[in-house]
Amino acid sequence: MAESLDVPVAFTDPEYINAVxxxxxxxxxxxxxxxxxxAEDAKLAPSLEDKVALASMAATELGHVQGLHDRIRILGGDPFAAMAPFRQAIDEFHAHTAPADWYEGLIKAYVGDGLASDFYREIAAYLDPDTRDVVIRTLDDSLHTAFVIERVRSAIAADGRLGGRLALWGRRLMGEALIQAQRVAAERDALTALLAGGVDRPGLDLAALGRMFTRLTERHQDRMSELGLDA
Known part of the structure; x- marks a missing residue:
């Protein structure tokens, strides 16, 4: 595990800084x-209560950005330069997985974003404690959980056919999210180096990487079950 910021080994390693x-x-x-x-999906909300709930979720996501930007600056980086290389991949993911209706949007918010969060939590295990804390705080999705589960389960109970369609949608999101995660890790040398480890830092061999993606799949299945859907 990485040492804290007052230990110079990791923080004099440019590969580690670039990766973080x-x-x-x-x-x-x-x-x-x-x-x-x-914010866009809130327009599909069937009620004003739902619209406000989704807008509040959107505001929470935006509120996380400042802490991440602050941490990047502490590490000597420029936040906008740091985000730029990932814009195309993330935009393409969202273009390929645009929800067709309110319920697909809810599934994406819970299942799709949950998969991305799980992936970044896995990587966070290889960070220094201060950076890890920033990442974990950012990825807290507890506010989303109860709202999405209640809405989706109620809808499935009212229309059994909806469950089959949403289950297929969830499986598609799983495939697209894993492809995106692998692409992001593979295309950025610094992130690959972070996963490989370094001085005083553990790394992932191929077997450990396989176990990581198994855990991601299992967590996806758990989320689908919570929604009353087949994974």
Missing amino acids: VDLLGVIAYGEISAFERL
Whole structure:
């Protein structure tokens, strides 16, 4: 596990610094994209109560960005330069997974964003404690959980056919999210180096990487079950 900031080993390693800035950059742009998407999806809300709930979720996502930007600056990076390399990949993911209706939007907010959060939590295990704390606070989705589960379960109970369609949608999101996660990790040398480890830092071999993606799949299945859907 990485040492704290007052231990110079990791923080005199430029590969580590670059990797952390990359990670914070991709998470920050992901939060901005989530804000934009949730604000747009709020227009599909069937009630004013639902509209306000989704808008509040969007505001929460945007509120996370400042802490990530602050951390990037502490590490000597520029937040907007750090986000820029990930814009195309994240925008393409959202373009390929645009929800067709209110319920698909809820599934995406809970299942799709949950998969991304799980991936970044896995990487956070290889960070220094201060940066790890920033990442974990940012990825807290507890406010989303109860609202989405209640709305989706109620809708399925009222229309059994909806469950089959949403289950297929959830499986599609799973595939698209894993492809995106692998692409982000593979295309950025610094992130690959972070996963590989370094001085005083553990890394992932191929077997450990496989176990990580198994855990991501299992957590996806748990979320689908909570929604009353088949994974």
